[in-house]
Amino acid sequence: MSGREGAPAAASDFDFHLPEDLIAQEPSPERTGSRLLHLPARGAARHLRFTDLPELLRAGDFLVLNETRVLQARLALHRATGGAVEALLVRPAGPETWTALLRPAKRLRVGETLTGSGGSWSARVAALRDGGEGELRFEGALPESVMESEGSVPLPPYVRRAPDARDRERYQTVYARVPGAIAAPTAGLHFDDALLSALRERGVGTGRVVLHVGPGTFRPLPDGALESHRLDAERFEVPDPVREEAAAARAAGGRVVAVGTTVVRALEADAAGGSGETDLFIRPPYRFRAVDCLLTNFHLPRSSLLCLVSAFAGRDRILDAYRTAVRERYRFYSYGDATFLERA
Numbered sequence: 001m002s003g004r005e006g007a008p009a010a011a012s013d014f015d016f017h018l019p020e021d022l023i024a025q026e027p028s029p030e031r032t033g034s035r036l037l038h039l040p041a042r043g044a045a046r047h048l049r050f051t052d053l054p055e056l057l058r059a060g061d062f063l064v065l066n067e068t069r070v071l072q073a074r075l076a077l078h079r080a081t082g083g084a085v086e087a088l089l090v091r092p093a094g095p096e097t098w099t100a101l102l103r104p105a106k107r108l109r110v111g112e113t114l115t116g117s118g119g120s121w122s123a124r125v126a127a128l129r130d131g132g133e134g135e136l137r138f139e140g141a142l143p144e145s146v147m148e149s150e151g152s153v154p155l156p157p158y159v160r161r162a163p164d165a166r167d168r169e170r171y172q173t174v175y176a177r178v179p180g181a182i183a184a185p186t187a188g189l190h191f192d193d194a195l196l197s198a199l200r201e202r203g204v205g206t207g208r209v210v211l212h213v214g215p216g217t218f219r220p221l222p223d224g225a226l227e228s229h230r231l232d233a234e235r236f237e238v239p240d241p242v243r244e245e246a247a248a249a250r251a252a253g254g255r256v257v258a259v260g261t262t263v264v265r266a267l268e269a270d271a272a273g274g275s276g277e278t279d280l281f282i283r284p285p286y287r288f289r290a291v292d293c294l295l296t297n298f299h300l301p302r303s304s305l306l307c308l309v310s311a312f313a314g315r316d317r318i319l320d321a322y323r324t325a326v327r328e329r330y331r332f333y334s335y336g337d338a339t340f341l342e343r344a
Contacts, residue, residue, distance in 0.1 A: 009283055011221035011302045014310060016322050018301060022329060023158050024336035027170040031192045034337045035330055039313055039321050041342040047328065048340075050190045053295070056340055059203025060254030061293075062246050066185040066262045067208045069176035072151030072168070077114035077123060083107075085114055087123070087136060088154055089143060090182055090214060091235070097126055097137045101215060105132040121146055144179075154182050156218055156334050158300075171334070180212035180235065186334045187260035187296045204257075205249060207242035211235070211262040211278075221302050226283055231304055233277040234262075238270040246290065255292035261305050264291050264312070283307035284315055294341045298325060298332040314344040 028034050038046040038056060048056075057063070073089040085108070088101040102108060105128065112125045114136070121140035128134045138146065153163040153171050163171075173188035175196070200206065216232030246256045246267070258264045267290035269278035281304060294312055299305040310318045321339070330337045 008225040008227050009307070010225050011223060013315065014221070014303070014306045014319075015301045016319055016326075018326060018332060022326065022332050022336075024331040024333055025159055025161060027166070027189070027335045028331075031170075031174070031190055032195055034190050036337065037321060037325055037330065037339045039317065039339060039341050041344060045321050045324060050338055051195070053195070053340065054198050054202050054204075057199060057202065057204050057257065058254075060205075060249060060252055061257055062205040062207060062249035062254055063199060063257045063259060064207045064209060064242065064246065064263045064267065065173070065175055065188055065191075065259050066211055066266070067173070067175050067177040068181040068185060068210050068212050068262070069179040070153065070172055070181045070184050070213075071179055072147045072153055073182045074152045074154045074163075075146065075150060076117055076152075078117070079108075079112065079114060087114075088182060088215070089136070089147065089151075090133075091180075091212070092143075093135050094137075096139070096143065097135055098143050100134055100136050102128075102132050102134050102136075105134065108134070116141075116146065116150060118150065156183060158333055159335065175208070177208075178210050178212075180210070182215060183213040183217055184334065185211070185213060185260040185262045187338060189335070190338055191259075205245060205254075207239075207245050209239070209242055209263060209266045210237045211266040213262055217305065218300075219304075220300070221304060221307070226281075226307070229281060231279045231281045233279045234265075235277055236266040236269060238266055243270065250292075256290060257293040257295060258291045259295050261294070261296055261299075261308050264294060264308060267291055281307070282311050284311045286311040288312065288343060292343055294343075295338060296341065297334065297336055297338055298322065298330060300333065309339075309341060312343055313341045317344065 034050045036048040075087045077085045089098045093099045123136040126135040126137045153167040212235045271289040
């Protein structure tokens with residue numbers, strides 16, 4: 001599918017105008033306080049509140065959550081010259097070694113030692129690659145303990161403020177359990193324990209998967225055709241009971257409801273026989289095997305996530321819904337409002 005008849009899909013096919021003042025900079029006062037745009041499989045969009053979600057689900061549906069936990073992965077380091085270096089730890093690369101995005105990276109050298117703000121630990125530059133990526137080998141403290149004691153919440157680049165104490169709670173789902181992400185699965189940020197309990201009482205089943213969100217989720221798409229574009233691989237796990245319960249729900253007439261695009265990618269990668277890591281890039285046209293409904297936030301123009309929701313609900317319908325959301329002044333991105341999409 002493309003905006004240009006017969007041509008392969010391109011990034012320009014997934015673009016829309018978004019006023020900067022609609023990019024949410026703060027979470028809503030209450031987790032469940034956001035708005036919810038419902039886009040049914042057929043018919044007009046509906047403007048709801050997130051607390052209306054139980055009315056959109058029914059007994060026998062199976063809600064799947066991503067229980068990844070966001071690391072306090074942003075670290076401030078210093079060179080021997082006194083220059084500051086920011087490191088975003090991305091994933092383990094070996095004993096006491098992590099792959100990291102380093103800024104500024106141009107003057108760094110392999111073998112150079114960077115020190116933490118407290119001076120009790122250091123990190124040696126073990127490798128450097130294009131794009132500011134490198135590897136840091138920690139000395140004097142384990143990377144995990146450094147992140148816990150000195151790291152800050154890795155808010156996405158479009159949140160144009162420094163993280164504060166509330167972000168440690170609000171940029172984390174209430175069911176986060178497995179550390180490993182550098183960005184939140186943001187659709188899950190809207191849930192509190194009371195709403196999850198209300199869904200269980202309604203007869204909605206719940207399962208949990210893990211997909212550790214990496215930096216690729218924020219990378220814009222390249223210009224030109226998307227056929228050869230690849231996403232950064234992300235680690236995921238779909239437990240056997242979740243796979244079995246989802247199949248049983250569908251067999252009984254229920255729907256599998258993914259909370260977030262990360263859950264979609266995990267379930268669809270699993271259904272295609274993948275395991276461990278996935279670089280699955282879902283874009284039109286795509287045949288979904290595992291997901292019937294999708295709860296997700298509003299996504300960036302020209303992004304892989306906008307491609308995914310376009311494949312799910314139809315590109316023209318999604319872009320029309322996004323234009324409506326702009327007119328109605330919905331809040332966009334990580335701390336913004338949500339959409340409930342039924343598969344086209």
